[in-house]
Amino acid sequence: MPSPPEMIQEVLSWDKAQHALAYAVFTLLGGWALTPVFGAPRAWRLAFALAIGYGLVIEVLQGLGGRRSPQLADGAADIIGAAVVYLIWFVVARLRQKGSCP
Structure with a gap:
């Protein structure tokens, strides 16, 4: 981290892509891991909710910590x-129900 810290102001920056990718992986792994326990629909909804909740908590805690600042764009990238x-899971599940997807 540069001293003094420099803020990245770009909404579509590489940092936001990293946030989106990380929370996509978080949701994917959560959905797969929770499916045997809760069943597919509930597991994927729970994984989605946990990812969003975790991302928002992290942003709030960054604001309270004083050393980092929360960014609304980071939270939005996490949610996206x-x-x-x-x-993607929802669409594939629907297609499988209709017999349109292997």
Whole structure:
């Protein structure tokens, strides 16, 4: 971290892509891990909710800690990454129900 810290102001920066990717992976792994315990629909909803909740808690704690600052764009990127994976799962699950997807 540079001293003094420099803020990245770009909404579509590499940092936001990293946030989205990390929370996409978090949701994907959570959905797979929780499916044997809760069943597919509930597991994927729970994984999505946990990813979003964790991301928002992290941003709030950054604001309270004083050494880092929370960014609304980081939280939005977290939600987008988690939502993309959840929506892909949702569409594939629907297609499998209709027999349109292997």
